[in-house]
Amino acid sequence: DAGVIQSPRHEVTEMGQEVTLRCKPISGHNSLFWYRQTMMRGLELLIYFNNNVPIDDSGMPEDRFSAKMPNASFSTLKIQPSEPRDSAVYFCASNYQGLLNTGELFFGEGSRLTVL
Amino acid sequence: QKEVEQDPGPLSVPEGAIVSLNCTYSNSAFQYFMWYRQYSRKGPELLMYTYSSGNKEDGRFTAQVDKSSKYISLFIRDSQPSDSATYLCAMSWAGKSTFGDGTTLTVKP
Numbered sequence A: 001d002a003g004v005i006q007s008p009r010h011e012v013t014e015m016g017q018e019v020t021l022r023c024k025p026i027s028g029h030n031s032l033f034w035y036r037q038t039m040m041r042g043l044e045l046l047i048y049f050n051n052n053v054p055i056d057d058s059g060m061p062e063d064r065f066s067a068k069m070p071n072a073s074f075s076t077l078k079i080q081p082s083e084p085r086d087s088a089v090y091f092c093a094s095n096y097q098g099l100l101n102t103g104e105l106f107f108g109e110g111s112r113l114t115v116l
Numbered sequence B: 001q002k003e004v005e006q007d008p009g010p011l012s013v014p015e016g017a018i019v020s021l022n023c024t025y026s027n028s029a030f031q032y033f034m035w036y037r038q039y040s041r042k043g044p045e046l047l048m049y050t051y052s053s054g055n056k057e058d059g060r061f062t063a064q065v066d067k068s069s070k071y072i073s074l075f076i077r078d079s080q081p082s083d084s085a086t087y088l089c090a091m092s093w094a095g096k097s098t099f100g101d102g103t104t105l106t107v108k109p
Helices: none
Strands: A005-007 A010-013 A021-026 A031-038 A043-051 A052-057 A065-071 A072-077 A088-095 A111-115 B005-008 B010-015 B019-025 B032-038 B045-050 B054-058 B059-066 B071-076 B085-093 B098-100 B103-108
Touching: A005 A065, A005 A088, A010 A021, A021 A088, A031 A072, A043 A065, A043 A072, A043 B098, A052 A065, A072 A088, B005 B085, B010 B019, B019 B085, B019 B103, B032 B059, B045 B054, B045 B059, B045 B071, B071 B085
Parallel strands: A010 A111, B010 B103
Antiparallel strands: A005 A021, A021 A072, A031 A043, A031 A088, A043 A052, A065 A072, A088 A111, B005 B019, B019 B071, B032 B045, B032 B085, B054 B059, B059 B071, B085 B098, B085 B103
């Protein structure tokens, strides 16, 4: 079975450019999460969706960040304009949330972003 | 103060050693307690999860939760070089997981 698929795996861009990261969750999962991982701050939750609806975006750093989930099989995280401090590994994760929400997450391989 | 604090490491042990990884937390609402393993340049993958206080064993791995002390541990017996990775504790409630910063473990042959 395919896991969570993220693209691109690596992105190098210049400050001020728009960056779009993409994620395809595991089929059948109804929740999708975007995390950011840095050495300084660890793994931080940016936003999560349940049934394609944003539930909690309190972790989104600022208005330069936006996320969408137009359907159950696709989500994007956009940064516009990008800044060097946005350099990090961005992970997408998904799970199925029903009566029992263990919180177990299935992660993609991550998108490594470098903003020069 | 962070909701989840993890012993920072790094840890370096000889093959066959017993490893202890630890986290504390402050939010009493956390219901599920998990350990993830992350290899270099890969996404985290779930090792174990527990719900209640006590021990849960899976092969060489034992997860321990003490809700009264807000303290969780992961023990690895007979550690192997293939166990070398970063270990992240995570705690969840209301569908969201909060992670510790991770402990990097190196097991030397």
